[in-house]
Amino acid sequence: MLYAVIWKELRDISRDYKTLAVIALLPLVMMPLMSMASIYVQKAQTGYAYVVDEDHGEGCVGSTCISSEEIAEIIKKTLLSHGFVILDHPGKEILDIKVVIPRGFSHNATSLNATAEIIIYQNVASSKAQEGIAAVNSVLNDLTRRLAEAKIRLLGKKAGIYVNPGSILDPLSLKPLYVNPEGQSVSYKEAFQVTLARILSFSLIFVTTPSIAYITDSIVGEKERKTFEALLATPLPRWSIILGKAVSTSLIGLVTGVSDAVGLILFFTIPSLTYGINMLSFLTPQLVGTHFLAVYLSVVASLAMILPIIIRSGSYRSAQTFSLIIIGGASTIFFMSLYADLSNLQAPLMYILYLIPYTHAVEMIRATVLNHYLNALLHVLYIMAIISALMWVSLELFSEEKIIYSRT
């Protein structure tokens, strides 16, 4: 009898071309879009900048000389490389930033008892202004370093002692080295894969929400189309109705799993093509495979989490609303995974999160990049146990009378 339900559901699902296309295409569109957004959007934004040299001065510290005109030109070139249009005279355009080199700058910058400043006016409504400030800062940092070293060398010369400017400017420094949780050294590539795991975990958010449509339709939709009542009077065991729908809906998990894995490859192909860095080398077959499994299990977990609600929902609308609340709430796990290692959280919070199946999808990916395959397998088992428990709850809540008489 389970065969009959699966047979019917698969036919029904596979003929809902539009929803299926949305589910399959969403990760394929979203993942490359995220990649492109992170690279291109800021660059594609046009910003307007105006650089004024009010100083027109020059100055030297020992043999290191500067001119305000030269500094203004460097700032202009740097802003140009960040997609800014440099205006000769401010016109009707709304400026994102205005850089002013005030009178006396060169003198103060090369003096031993004064400090010099460059003034930046930033448009608070402009996100591009932040990028401009960062660009100007990079020029000033370089100039500051050069002048500081020159001043130290000059003071040393005057004092008649040898001074290494580096030992005064950077008496302390930090040398980062990467180790795994076991304390063994790992390469930068391996360290980056952990960051990658966070991004992959976050991307699971795109696969859980669209599957709600199918799951809701398979129960509340049947009720609203008046096919469910007749089905409930058949000898089909209740478990086979629930399991049949769950197994068939997991087809959606397979479709999204494949789609998300391809989307993932595209996510890394775009920066590779743009920067010539082989980002794809960070993707291992184990990681792609685990990601696929995490996607599949996340979709089935979504089904299991909302099934008890859907079974008791009166209408399609209320089922969708409650499902979105549940999936939306649970999906905060994917956000959290961007900023925290879930397994390192304090005891009560960690145990609560471990009851949410998505936590184990995130942990599966993290364990795989750390080569903790046994741990990854354990999280697979956890998520499957939670799914089974939720299915059992759905079965317990299954009441023909409540289904028939709930308001539509």
Added chain:
Amino acid sequence: MMEGEGILHETDSSLGGKGLRYAAILREVSKSFKNMKALRNLTLKVPQGKVFGLIGPNGAGKTTTLRILATLVRHDSGYVEVLGMELPKMRVEVRKRIAYLPEDAGLYGRLTGWENLLYYAMIYAGKRRAEEVAMKGAEISGLSEEDLNRKAHEYSKGMSRRVAIARALMLEADLTILDEPTSGLDVVSSYSIRETIKDYVKRTGKAVIFTSHNLLEVEEVCDEVALIHQGRILDSGSASSLKSNYRARNLEEVFIKALGLAEA
């Protein structure tokens, strides 16, 4: 007397249900939903091998009665037996031997008419015998092969109903429960469905319980009729005996007079 004791006298459990006089028996059955009493001590016997009509106005308790017989709703008190099996205790066994068509029952729109029949055939008869059973359904529906291979969402209301009824009748269940199978259909479709039901009972000798608002239709199709009002049975019998008892020209008049007597 213990609950159900008299029922054994009326049935014959030694025949495994096959020699039953009644396909269904409801005795002193009550059912409430929150503050609304849907059935009040309702007593009813559905004979074997006949079309039994349950007639009454909206909210009289027809659908609740059918849903109790179809094992979907549990009664609060009283005794219910279907094919010699007590409900709700033996609901799983009962489901194997009944077929139920709810009011306005739909089809699976993305499946073809044939697939809709095949799905139910698989549930009742298993994968191996499914095609054979569905073929019967195709025949009962009277739809052409071309129409049966179209998706059900393309069907007219009449075509959908014919497939839905065929889906119930092809199973040749010991008791078929049809809740307003002709409601909202045109004259031709209604006629065709009535003929299908009459032929079915004649051919198989199985029981059918049928509800309708169209009393003329009930008079034409049903061998026996029960009048239901406010969750109680007002009277029952063959259409001709009821007309004779109430000195009425048709069932409509019977119903009005029975209602008048009940309210008096």
